Amino acid sequence: MYKTQAEAQEFLKGFVMELEDTPEEREVVLCVPFTDLGVMSKSLHGSRVRLGAQNVHWEDSGAYTGEISPPMLVEIGVRFVVIGHSERRQYFGETNETVNLRLKAAQNHGLTPILCVGETKEQRDAGETESHIFSQLEEGLVGVDQNNLVIAYEPIWAIGTGDTCESEEANRVIGLIRGKLSNPNVTIQYGGSVKPDNIDEIMAQSEIDGALVGGASLQADSFSRIVNYR
């Protein structure tokens, strides 16, 4: 929940210029608040940067006040959608079951979902990291097409805390996630306190295909440094 439309446009002015030398195969997606989607869709038209939303409901329309449906996102030019972010699970009651409904609805409308999974500090300390994430995957991915899917491993204790998961440990967990998938080629990102000074090490890991960046994506200079990792 960052940036008004004016602030988002100001961000884009600085950010898009920094992508001139970014390798073509590097995919860049901005997942913005619903209110910014319209203006961002227009501003990004013709650019290499794709547009994403931060959530989606599973019905096409109906009495679900406050929700946004897949056709509403598609009409506005959205291609990706974050689903099951830990903040949605923690503060807004999302469960693996509703995450699953959202994933399938997004795919049915041609959107690429970015499924977030990850453990709390308490679960990690209790040795439950693997079992928790495996449950999130098993229950969340029932009937989901793994050919149109991105997964983000986000240890909750590392989100917004500055307490980054060691890159080797993130790589280990992401390897375990990959081992649970029917399609081992799914793009799997790491998320949690990704910054300009740790992105190179994170992206050097063999299992990590990308990053889901929160706080450090809010300034054009830091996000462009992350996108242009070495």
Ligand SMILES: O=C[C@H](O)COP(=O)(O)O
């Ligand atoms: O939504 C963003 C991710 O949860 C990561 O956030 P962060 O980079 O601020 O830790």
